[in-house]
Amino acid sequence: MEARKFDEENEGRKGVDGSGAQKDNEEVLKKIIASHPLYEVLIESHINCLKVGLSGGGELDATSAAWNKLVDSKSKATSGSNTSELDHFMEAYCMALRKLKEAIEEPTKETNAFIRATYLQLKELNELSDP
Numbered sequence: 001m002e003a004r005k006f007d008e009e010n011e012g013r014k015g016v017d018g019s020g021a022q023k024d025n026e027e028v029l030k031k032i033i034a035s036h037p038l039y040e041v042l043i044e045s046h047i048n049c050l051k052v053g054l055s056g057g058g059e060l061d062a063t064s065a066a067w068n069k070l071v072d073s074k075s076k077a078t079s080g081s082n083t084s085e086l087d088h089f090m091e092a093y094c095m096a097l098r099k100l101k102e103a104i105e106e107p108t109k110e111t112n113a114f115i116r117a118t119y120l121q122l123k124e125l126n127e128l129s130d131p
Contacts, residue, residue, distance in 0.1 A: 038090040045097035052104045 033039060 032086065033090075036086060036090055038087070038094060041094050042090060042097070045094050045101070049097055049101045049104060052101055052108070
């Protein structure tokens, strides 16, 4: 809603200097997004996805905290008719990142379980072969 209102107000600025107006528009949109209440949750969720993908299996609880912030912010929000398109986008993006993190973690957990089981089997075989 904020972005659409901004676009409507600045429609007349598109003309000869379209690139300057476009850069101004992008900067204002960045500020609107960065000041959104779910922006911090979105950043945390994104960083947690990167941590899981790069670390190769660290158990992270930060996404749970981020998800709790999202739920808290939704419960404090006003009725659904007052929520903007940006609110819906930010919420959907946070949920998508949460699901992505879970999808990244699942194969890592399975791999770690397999490695632990293999290690235990090798340890047992080694103990049987040593008198």
